[in-house]
Amino acid sequence: MNKIIKVTDENGHTYSSTYVKRAKGLVKNNRAYWVDDKSICLKMPHKKMEVKKMNINDIDRMIALIQANNWAIKNSNNPNVYASASILAETYNEIVQELEDAEVHLPKSLSQIEYSIYENSANVQELIQMIYNKDCLIHPILKLEREKILSQNCNSNETKKENLKDVNLSVKENTNKIELYLNSIRTTLIDSMDKLQTENNKKIDEMRRTVDEKLDTTLNNRLNQSFKLVQDNLSKVEQGLGEMKDLANGVGDLKKVLSNVKTRGIWGEMQLSQILSQILTKDQYVENIITRPKSKDPVEFVIKLPGDGKQIVYLPIDSKFPLDTYTNLINAYETNDKAVIDKAITDLKQRMKSFAKDIRDKYLEIPYTTDFGIMFLPIEGLYAEAAKLGLIEELQNTYRIIIAGPTTMAALLNSLQVGFRTLAIEQRTSEVWNILAAVKTEFGTFETVLKKAQKKIGEANDEIEHLVGTRTRQIYSRTKSSNTASPKKDS
Numbered sequence: 001m002n003k004i005i006k007v008t009d010e011n012g013h014t015y016s017s018t019y020v021k022r023a024k025g026l027v028k029n030n031r032a033y034w035v036d037d038k039s040i041c042l043k044m045p046h047k048k049m050e051v052k053k054m055n056i057n058d059i060d061r062m063i064a065l066i067q068a069n070n071w072a073i074k075n076s077n078n079p080n081v082y083a084s085a086s087i088l089a090e091t092y093n094e095i096v097q098e099l100e101d102a103e104v105h106l107p108k109s110l111s112q113i114e115y116s117i118y119e120n121s122a123n124v125q126e127l128i129q130m131i132y133n134k135d136c137l138i139h140p141i142l143k144l145e146r147e148k149i150l151s152q153n154c155n156s157n158e159t160k161k162e163n164l165k166d167v168n169l170s171v172k173e174n175t176n177k178i179e180l181y182l183n184s185i186r187t188t189l190i191d192s193m194d195k196l197q198t199e200n201n202k203k204i205d206e207m208r209r210t211v212d213e214k215l216d217t218t219l220n221n222r223l224n225q226s227f228k229l230v231q232d233n234l235s236k237v238e239q240g241l242g243e244m245k246d247l248a249n250g251v252g253d254l255k256k257v258l259s260n261v262k263t264r265g266i267w268g269e270m271q272l273s274q275i276l277s278q279i280l281t282k283d284q285y286v287e288n289i290i291t292r293p294k295s296k297d298p299v300e301f302v303i304k305l306p307g308d309g310k311q312i313v314y315l316p317i318d319s320k321f322p323l324d325t326y327t328n329l330i331n332a333y334e335t336n337d338k339a340v341i342d343k344a345i346t347d348l349k350q351r352m353k354s355f356a357k358d359i360r361d362k363y364l365e366i367p368y369t370t371d372f373g374i375m376f377l378p379i380e381g382l383y384a385e386a387a388k389l390g391l392i393e394e395l396q397n398t399y400r401i402i403i404a405g406p407t408t409m410a411a412l413l414n415s416l417q418v419g420f421r422t423l424a425i426e427q428r429t430s431e432v433w434n435i436l437a438a439v440k441t442e443f444g445t446f447e448t449v450l451k452k453a454q455k456k457i458g459e460a461n462d463e464i465e466h467l468v469g470t471r472t473r474q475i476y477s478r479t480k481s482s483n484t485a486s487p488k489k490d491s
Helices: 020-028 056-075 082-101 124-152 157-258 261-279 323-335 338-363 380-388 391-399 406-490
Strands: 005-009 014-018 032-036 039-042 285-289 299-306 312-319 373-376 401-404
Touching: 005 020, 020 032, 020 039, 020 082, 056 082, 056 124, 056 157, 082 124, 082 157, 261 299, 261 312, 261 406, 312 338, 323 338, 323 380, 338 373, 338 380, 338 391, 338 401, 373 406, 380 391, 380 401, 380 406, 391 401, 401 406
Parallel strands: 005 039, 312 373, 373 401
Antiparallel strands: 005 014, 032 039, 285 299, 299 312
16 A cells, blocks of 8 residues: 655645545545645644554554464465455554554555455455565564663553553454454355365356357368368369460470470570570671681670771671480480599580580681670579589680570670760760861861951051041141141231
8 A cells, every 4th residue: 555645735845645544534534625635734733643552462463463474374275265364464554554553664565455456356365475474574663662672661560560460461352363363264265265276167067068059160160261271272283284284285286396496496596586685786786797808607695896997897796596415415414423424514515615625616707806705594503503514715725615504694785885975975075075186177277367367457457546646747837837827818
């Protein structure tokens, strides 16, 4: 139980918070009034709250109650019963309230227990243990208070005798109270245990029935769902088998088509043509052109490269597709026979070398072509196998032939496209520089003509100034002589 009630007085002074029970007592005694549900105001003039004086009987009674609580907790057959826990908690809270009213200093750990939060809780044992721990802590404090009271009353022998009589009487009274209290706790525990056992049996039976029903329902639903899922999957498998059959037929047809060498060549050329058309422009490559003088063997594709001056250099590209040799190698891998695999590898190498030599001898001719050619392999698996066998380096070094798959071919063409653009920029830059040079020459000529014109203008200006000065002087002299001769004529 927390101190949640704020305390103030009519002069605005604030005091420490108090409990709800004590706040209700102050209001009942007409010493305060409610401001709201969480604060009270003390009436003026404010007197200090009365301090209850405790005697030996009160201390002994509290000690007896604490001992009774501890005995009940230790000897309870079923301490998890909430009814007994609530009684124990109320007893402890009453003792704490009496000590606080008497202004006995208590540690913060011995504050009142808010047992209502444990109502209907499955862990009532935690509340029982908390009460027991707090009882064990408050018991030495009660003994210390008893010794203080005895020491204060030790000056009077009569007082001691009366205290002894009171103690004996209080012990007898407290013993009777404790017996009654223990009997009530024992009865409450027995009734609560019987009630709890009955309720538990009912709940267990209900849980058993509920679990059985849910298990049956869940099992039936899961079985129905599983059978439905299996049925759907079987139908999908059947449908997939039909599609696989159709696909197998298509693969067989494709295999028959690709078994023809000419057909394989046409397919490779079509794939190469598609790649070239997607990356390069029409004026950057040519189909079926003879690259060597006096030759009758046209290459499938060539890329136009700029040469010296206006001459065009061709880069030959020929498509090769040794499907039968590649298929034999794949089948050899599945056998795990080293001799068979080695023979298949040797056959593929010889076939690839034959293709490279054929391209070199038929299509390469410097300076009409580049000193290297490109062998296009239409499938990535064949290119990967050639790369794994080291044929890329070998064919390039021996026959000056570069192997390219679909992906590699696209990357190579993109690189060439970038080079074309760079060359175009360089050509445009050269043209700009030529124009600037011509402008510079024309500007020099213009400067010479401008200087000549400036010189002519200067000479004409000097001539005008000379002419103006001479004629002005002549006119001035004639005018002067005319003015001098006129008076003589009049006389």
